[in-house]
Structure formats: C-alpha cells, structure tokens
Amino acid sequence: MIKSLDPRVTREQIEENNLIDPLTPMDNWETYEVFHQKKRGDQHMHVGIVHAPNPEMALLFGKEQYGRRSITANIWVVKTANVFASEYDDADMFETTPEKQYREAGGYKVMEKINKYKKAQKV
C-alpha cells in the first residue's frame, strides 16, 4: 500500500504497483473566453479562458478563476467558437504605409494656416 504524507492518498489504500487507468480526453467540454469588468461603465477586459459544458457553468468557473481576487462588477463569458478573429497570416493588413500618414491626426498640416490666420488677426 502507498503510504503518503497526504492522508487522503493513504486512505485510498492504493497498491504500490497499481497502474492508474489511462485518462481519456474530455473532448466534449468547450472553452469559453472570460471578460472581466472592474466597475460599472468600465470596458470588459479579456482575462482568459475556462472549460465548461454550458454558459452557466462557464460563468460559475469564470467567477472563481478570474473574479475572486480582484474587485468585480460583472463577468461575460463567450464561447470561443463564437469569436470570429482575423488570421495572423493577414497581420500585414494592419501595417500602415508612409503614404497614408494623411489619415493620422499628426498628418494634418494645418499649423501653417493657423499661424497665418493668427498673424492676420493681429494686424
């Protein structure tokens, strides 16, 4: 019999050469993405995932996993399968080319006009 420092293990009276049954994968539990909100009105922030068979249980687990150590106002869970995401292979579509700087706020060349106008006002 296995004698362990953990009394729960000793109580099980497990044979020394006992072979534990091979584990079968749980392929029927999906993952849910968990979103955590600190206080009302704040954005929900993505904090991680949980395994769960349905949304209610995802909420149960999400609360303990991600809500128990910090202030929490609200939690969302969303089935990972329902998240429609871009492909990393397409990440180049987020790149901005130098020619498109006119689309950034800093790209507007208006200071010149403003200064000209101010000067005109002073006269």
Added chain:
Amino acid sequence: MNTTAIKELLYKMADDLLIIGHRNSEWTGLGPILEEDIAFSSMAQDKIGQSQALFQLLHELGEQEPDTVAFTRNANQFHNAQFVELPNGDYDFSLMRHFLYDVADQLRFEMLANSSYEPLAKVARKIKGELKYHVFHANTWIVKLGSANEESKARMQTALNDAWNYALGLFEEGDFENDLKKEGVFAGEATLKQLWLETITPTLTKATLTIPHENTWEPKLGGRKGIHTEHLEPLVEEMSEVFRVDPSAEW
C-alpha cells in the same frame, strides 16, 4: 437575552460549517477538472471562514478562542449534524450534499439577517454574497447532472436517496427552540425545514430527480447532542493534527 440558547444555536451552525468546510477541502487537488477544483476549494475556504466568524461570536459570549474551540475538542463535543461528517464518497454524493446543505444554510442565514441578536444578523448580512454563489454553484451542477445522461441521472438519484435522511437531521430541534423564537433570535428548525423543502423541490424537479417518499423519511438525529458516526473522530484528528503539535504557535 438567553445566552445559553444563543450559544447552542451558534455552536451547531459553526460546527456544521467547520466540518463540511473540512470535508469539502479534501477534494482540493482531486477535483474532476481544474476549474471545478478551484471553485469547490474556494467555497470550502469560505465555509471555514464563516465558521470562524461564528466561533468569534461565541468567544465574545465567553467561550474560548476560536482556534482552541475548533481544534481541541473531542468528537463527542461537536454539535454538527451527522450529515456533514459523512465521508465525501464520489463527486456525486459530495455535490448532492453541497446542494442540500448549502440551500439550508443560505435560508438559515436569510432568516437570521433580521435576528434580534444583532451580532449574528450582521454576520448573516455580510456573508450573503458568498452563500448566493455557493447555491448558484450547487443548483447549476444538480440541474446539469440530473438531466445530462442516464448514468449521471442514476448517480445523482442514488446520491439523493443516500443523503436524504441525513439531510433531514440538519433540522434536529434543540432544547431552546421556544426561547429563540420568543426572543426573535431565530424562527426555529421546523420553519427552516419547511422553507428548505419548498426551495429544493423545484430545483430537483428541474433536475428530474425525485425526493424519497415521505413514509421512508427517518431523520438521522443526535449530532446536535454530540452523538456522531464513526467518521467524525478520524476527521477531527486529521483536522487538528497540525494545531496540536504546538497549540501556542503563532500563525
């Protein structure tokens, strides 16, 4: 106010929480999946914390320090119902006990939130949120497993049958029921039991589980008076082992 009556009430509640908290914590590291392991362990910790709050009230009424009371008594000095000391069994039994006990616990504290014994009413209001989550957790599992497949349904029904008479033992009346009612401290075990039956029935129905027929009901009594099953003594020994090594140690 009748202090003896209040102490009796506090002792049985505190001991129920301490013992079930310890039992549930035996699942730590062995739970069915990681997420559930964490949730169940976290609730077990809540229970021990709640028992500590009640032992603290007892201390204020002249009893010894919470740690001393929790860890130096013998099994026959505990006032918990026999239900909470039963071994965990498989996860089906542990979940069923969690459901039957926690609903009763939540209702008891709801009744006590308006108790004339203000310190207890204050504790009741403070832990309301924890109890809400515990019952939400229990209800979700019971309904899910009761209606998942043939095996899970059969196992949950067996667990309910095995647990039932012990669960009824939670409502064993004490010697001071009338005093507590008269003074507005607690409305009594009979009222609580009625409320409990009304609350668990719809959930069990939703889970397609059946409460054993009333003519088979035989509440397992005695726990409140220190009469316990053979399972409590080893539990108390294991629970207090570290404390007893050096009772004066600072933690």
